[in-house]
Amino acid sequence: MDTPQNTALTRALTELPGxxxxxxxxxxxxxxxxxFTVVGNDLAQxxxxxxxxxxFxxxxxxxxxGTEVGIKALAARFPEGEKLIAAALRELETHGYLQRARTRLPNGRIVTRTVFCNQPTALLRPRAAAAPPQLPPAARPIATPVPMPEPMPQPEPTVEPGAPPEPEPTSEPVPTPNPPTPRAAPPQAATPQDHAPAAPPFVRLVPPPTAPKPPRPPLPRPRELxxxxxxxxTALLSGLRHHAPQFTLSEEHVRELVPGVAAWLERDAHPDAIxxxxxxxAPEPVNYPYQFVKHRLTVLLPPPLPGAHDLTPPPARRNPVTPFQTCDGCERAFRAPNPGHCRxxxxxxxxAQAAA
Known part of the structure; x- marks a missing residue:
C-alpha cells in the first residue's frame, strides 16, 4: 500500500497568504x-x-x-526514566525555573514543596511604583463661562442754537471687569504612594541550590557508653520494626545509632518515650529510616534533668545594717560602724582646733 497523505495539511498550506x-x-x-498553555520564547528558545x-x-x-511533580510522580506519568527526569529538574533548578524546598507540616511530617516560575528573570527586575489613580473625564470639574453685563446706552446731548459747540469728550477706556477665572480644584493630599520610595528589587526567599548548606549537627553521645x-x-533499635514495620534497620545502622539512644537513656528518658x-x-512511606531516626535523635534530644541543688532557691541577699552608737560628747544616738562623736x-x- 502507498504511504497515506495528510490532505488536510496540504489544503491548509494552500490557504496560507504570501x-x-x-x-x-x-x-x-x-x-x-x-x-492551551502559554509558553514564552525565553523558555522555548x-x-x-x-x-x-x-x-518537562x-x-x-x-x-x-497542586499536582505532584516529584521525580517518582513524573516517572509514573511519562515514559522517561528517573535519571533523565532528575537531570532535567536539576537544569530547571539551576536556571531559576524550579525551586524545591523541604517544609515541616504542623503534624511533624516533612514534605517537599515545588515552586515553578514561567519567567524567573522578571522576578529579579525592580518593581515599579504604583501610579496615582486618574479621574475619568466625566468626573473632572468643568469651568463654565460667566456672561458679561451689557453697557447701558448713553443719551445723546442736545445742542442749543448760538451756543458754542462743546468739546467732544475724550473717550477714556472704561475698565471692564475681568472675567472670573475658573476656580482650581483644591490640591489633593499627597498619598503615601507619591512619596514612597521605589520598591526594592526582588529578593530570593529560598537560597539557590548551589548555596553552601550548613553542616548537620553530630549524633549525640553519652559521657560513658x-x-x-x-x-x-541495641534492643530498642532492633525492636522498632515490631511497632512500625517501616523502621527496619540494618545491623550496621543499629550499631551507629546506639550512642544516640544511650545519650537519651543517660538523661533519664524512658525507653517507651524514646x-x-x-x-x-512519621511520613508515609519512610524511604530512609536510618536518616530519619538519626535526625530525630539529634534534633529532639531532651535536656538533662535538674539536680537537687539546681532546684534550691538562692539565699536571700541581706543588706548590712549600721548599728547605733552613743556620742561621747553630747550623748546623742547616731548610726556609725564604730563608736565616737556625732557629726x-x-x-x-x-x-576649735582650727581657731587654736
Missing part, C-alpha cells in the same frame, strides 16, 4: 480556544537548557495547581 519559504519550517497557526528540560518545563507548566546502656539501646518519639507522626560634735572639735 509566498512560502523555499526551506525551513512553515508554521500553520490555528488559534486555541480551550485546553533558552540557550542553556536541553530539549528534555524544556519539554512545558509539561509541569501545563499541569493544574556502659555495657548496660549499649544493651538497652520509641514513641522516633515512630510517631555636730565632730564639727565643733574641728572648729
Amino acid at each position: 509566498p512560502l519559504p523555499a526551506r525551513g519550517v512553515i508554521h500553520i497557526a490555528i488559534r486555541h480556544t480551550d485546553r 533558552h540557550p542553556g537548557l536541553s530539549t528534555t528540560a524544556v519539554g 518545563a512545558v509539561r509541569i507548566q501545563s499541569l493544574p495547581q 556502659t555495657p548496660e546502656l549499649e544493651r538497652i539501646s 520509641r514513641h518519639t522516633l515512630t510517631t507522626n 555636730d560634735c565632730r564639727d565643733e572639735v574641728a572648729y
Whole structure:
C-alpha cells in the first residue's frame, strides 16, 4: 500500500497568504480556544537548557495547581526514566525555573514543596511604583463661562442754537471687569504612594541550590557508653520494626545509632518515650529510616534533668545594717560602724582646733 497523505495539511498550506519559504519550517497557526498553555520564547528558545528540560518545563507548566511533580510522580506519568527526569529538574533548578524546598507540616511530617516560575528573570527586575489613580473625564470639574453685563446706552446731548459747540469728550477706556477665572480644584493630599520610595528589587526567599548548606549537627553521645546502656539501646533499635514495620534497620545502622539512644537513656528518658518519639507522626512511606531516626535523635534530644541543688532557691541577699552608737560628747544616738562623736560634735572639735 502507498504511504497515506495528510490532505488536510496540504489544503491548509494552500490557504496560507504570501509566498512560502523555499526551506525551513512553515508554521500553520490555528488559534486555541480551550485546553492551551502559554509558553514564552525565553523558555522555548533558552540557550542553556536541553530539549528534555524544556519539554518537562512545558509539561509541569501545563499541569493544574497542586499536582505532584516529584521525580517518582513524573516517572509514573511519562515514559522517561528517573535519571533523565532528575537531570532535567536539576537544569530547571539551576536556571531559576524550579525551586524545591523541604517544609515541616504542623503534624511533624516533612514534605517537599515545588515552586515553578514561567519567567524567573522578571522576578529579579525592580518593581515599579504604583501610579496615582486618574479621574475619568466625566468626573473632572468643568469651568463654565460667566456672561458679561451689557453697557447701558448713553443719551445723546442736545445742542442749543448760538451756543458754542462743546468739546467732544475724550473717550477714556472704561475698565471692564475681568472675567472670573475658573476656580482650581483644591490640591489633593499627597498619598503615601507619591512619596514612597521605589520598591526594592526582588529578593530570593529560598537560597539557590548551589548555596553552601550548613553542616548537620553530630549524633549525640553519652559521657560513658556502659555495657548496660549499649544493651538497652541495641534492643530498642532492633525492636522498632515490631511497632512500625517501616523502621527496619540494618545491623550496621543499629550499631551507629546506639550512642544516640544511650545519650537519651543517660538523661533519664524512658525507653517507651524514646520509641514513641522516633515512630510517631512519621511520613508515609519512610524511604530512609536510618536518616530519619538519626535526625530525630539529634534534633529532639531532651535536656538533662535538674539536680537537687539546681532546684534550691538562692539565699536571700541581706543588706548590712549600721548599728547605733552613743556620742561621747553630747550623748546623742547616731548610726556609725564604730563608736565616737556625732557629726555636730565632730564639727565643733574641728572648729576649735582650727581657731587654736
